[in-house]
Amino acid sequence: MNAYTKIQLQENQKYLELLSQSFPNITTAVGEVVNLKAILNLPKGTEHFLTDIHGEHEAFNHVMQNASGTIKRKVHQELGNTIAFEELEELSTLIYYPEEKIDLIKRERNQESMDNWYKLTIYRLVTVCRAAASKYTRSKVRKALPKDFAYIMEELLQEDEHRFNKKEYYNEIIASLVKLDRAQHFIVEISGVIKRLTIDHLHIIGDVYDRGPGPDVVMDTLMQHHSLDIQWGNHDILWMGAAAGNPSCIANTVRIALRYANMDVIEDGYGINLVPLASFSNRVYRDDPCLDFIPKITEEQHTSDQEIALMAKMHKAIAIIQFKLEETLIDKHPEYHMEKRQLLRCIDFENSTVTVEGVVYPLNDSNFPTLDPNNPYTLTEEEAQVVDRLVYAFLHSERLQKHIHFMYAKGSMYKVFNDNLLFHACVLLNNDGSFKTIRLCGNDYSGKLLMDKFDQMAREAYFGNTNSDHTESDILWFLWCHEDSPLFGKDKMATFERYFIDDKTPHKEHHAPFYILIDDDDILAKKILVEFGVDPEEGHLINGHIPVKTISGESPIRAKGKQLVIDGGFARAYQKTTGIAGYTLVYNSYGLILISHDPFESVEKAIADGVDINSTLSVVEKSTERKRVRDTDNGKALMSQVEDLEMLISAYRKGIIKEKLF
Structure with missing residues (x-):
């Protein structure tokens, strides 16, 4: 314990008086120091x-259930010398999917056989759970136990079935669970405890979002997790912008959903009505096969030819709307310096070509019924109505707003955790490896300060977004696709080129210096x-x-x-x-x-x-x-608490703070 001088104690007296309200005497303070010092010597959580x-x-959920194989390894480690390999595999699967696995086993066994299976399985699950719990204090394990079985589980986990005086007591607990028809419920709950204790x-x-069929399901799962953080990806920031009502972000999310035939995410997952877009597309592109907009269909998706044809039309319609909205947004923000991405203005409608960075390319599609050659970036009246209805639907999707609130609450541009720096894409660098400076809101930022500024702006874009023209939320679109976004890390997003130019030369998106410089550079x-x-x-x-x-x-x-x-x-x-x-x-x-x-x-x-x-x-x-x-961030915080408590103990002993005995 540190030796504190009387002057040091007097300088901290006000704080120590507050601390004494929680630890009113030497005994309670010493008890907490002993507890904290013991915790510091436990193994770090996984x-x-x-x-x-x-x-x-589905793949995400399975990896969550098996903890990337950690649970299976624990099962084999604890029981590998006592039961057959096939039984180890069955027990692992049971922990991943207890309800489904029990239902399957029930169909294969009679009641007597099932009762014996329950008893044996509970013994084995308790052994695995005891091993998973051994890294934590009793208090932390107790908080992880389900209310229905907290007392029973604590008894089984803290006792040893081989201890002479407790053997019959231990066995009777398990036998009673089976007799009283609570074994299945117990197995489901203890499997959940094993999974919770295995991953701290x-x-x-x-990038929770886009491409796959169930980002909303992933978000529901994450919202149930006991301890997590999220580093935003560019696809996440796009949906954050859509939830903020930004038209350009919304058009991008709808386009990507149609590209991968994932309309269910938008319509069923988030209750957003795409009928106005479908009606508009079917009318305007009725005679256009939209071959370059046919969605990417997987073998698992059962989609009719008629549905594919409609999605292709919707896909083209929203893509054109997106390009118009983005060109208008770029006009609104000259500080983005993205004029070279205003490609609708570079179309030669007479010759069916487009000029990209000084090179003329033939277009593979010249059917643009909603483009005015004189003002190609202006929405038609019908397009504007479609956009307005989409904006309203995204802003008023209760489930989407709940998910995005969670994304903000648990998320950030980067995270430092236990001496690891976590971020989605890159840190902005110059070609010489120095940190790139970006001017934002009249000030220059680079490195960590730039990441912090983007984080602050992303939050303000959602929570402070009050203008009807969505100016604040435009920064979320910037973070989605700008070459100076640490979430994107490329020189451009060549969406237009990939749709309308067969020559693959302009499709190339060049990586930011971070990816080129860091490969071998420790x-x-x-x-x-x-x-x-x-x-x-x-x-x-x-x-x-x-x-x-x-x-x-x-x-x-x-x-x-x-x-x-x-x-x-x-x-x-x-x-x-x-x-x-x-x-x-x-x-x-x-x-x-x-x-x-x-x-x-x-x-x-x-x-x-x-x-x-x-x-x-x-x-x-x-x-x-x-x-x-003690080697973790939490350990450093606990050590700081120990120092404070030791100072309080010293203050009690030197008479600076009075003990409260009653």
Whole structure:
């Protein structure tokens, strides 16, 4: 305990008086110091990192249920020497999907056999749960227990079935659960406790939204999680802008949903009516096959030819509306310097060509019934009505607003957590590796200060968005697609070129200097870590955004191990390019483990046949000494509390603060 002088204690007397209200005497203060110092020596909790989920809710949910294989490894570790491999696999699946697995087992067994299975399974689940709980205090475990079974679970977890005096007591608890027909409910609840205790904290490093069929389902799952943070991705910021009522962001979200035939997300998931757009599209593009706008349909999607034809027309209609809205937005913000992206003005309607960065390209489509050659960026009256109705629907979608509020509450542009710097895409750099300076609101920003400024502006864009022209929310569109957005990291978003120009030359989107410079440069990585207040020797950069093409030999481990890029292709649209179905990262008390996943087949296969995601583990970094709570951010906060309490104890003993005995 530190030796505090009387002067030091008197200088802090006001604070110590307040602290004494919670710890009124030496005994209570000493008790808390003992408790906190003991906690500091527990193993650090396990962190789980996921990124670029892109609405693939089934694969995401499975990875959440199996904790990237952590639960299976724990089951094998605790029971591998006592039961057969097939039973270990069945028990793992049971923990992932307890209700569904029990229903399946019930159909295969009679009641007597089922009762015996319940007893044996509860014994095994308690063993696994006890191991998962061993890293935490009794108080923390108690808070994780479900109300219905809190007392029973605590007794089973704290007792040993082999202890002579408690053996019959322990056995009777389990037997009574079976006799009273509560075994199934108990198994469901203890499986949830195992999953909760296995992962202490979850990191989502951006892009929950777009492409996949269920980003709304992913958001519902995240809102139920006990401890997490989110680093916004460019697709998330787009939906944040749409929820703020920004017309350009809304047009982009609808266009992307139509591109991947995910209208259900907008219509059923968020209750947004697309009938006005459908009616307008069907009328204006009735005789246009819109071949370049046929949506990307997966094998799992059962879509009729008529539905595909309608979606293609809607897709083209909203794309044209988007380009018009974006050109108007660029006019409104000359400080964005995006005039070169006003490509509607570069169309030669007579010759059916477009000039992109000084080069003339033939257009593959010249049917533009809503474009006025003299004012191609002006919405027609009907287009304006469609936009107004979409804006109203997005602003008044209760479920969308709830999800976006959560995205703001738990999210940020970046996060520093336990000596790791987490961000979705990149840090803005110049070609020489220096931090790029951006002028915003009359001031210059770079590095961490720039990220902080963008974070503040993104919040103001949603919560302070009061103008009817949505000027405040335009920054969210900027963060979606501007070359100076750390969420985007490319020189342009070549959407127009990909739709209307067959020559692939102008399709190329060049990566920001960050991606080019950092690959082998651990010095640059350390420089970035220092900028954000992270220990450059212990810390890592962890991000996603650009899928790692494993099939082409790319590695997710870069900058000599200082950077981990964990976007491996959760989105099915990327899996042919990446060769896998996503990376996840686990950081436990022993070190960092990178996991690559094969494509997930289905929940049905997992339950019926025990078909788990095939995952490959790579140890990225192993600690020479097991990390304890004292080595974490939370540990530093606890140590600060210990210092305060020791100061209070000293104040009691020196008579600066009076003890309260009653």
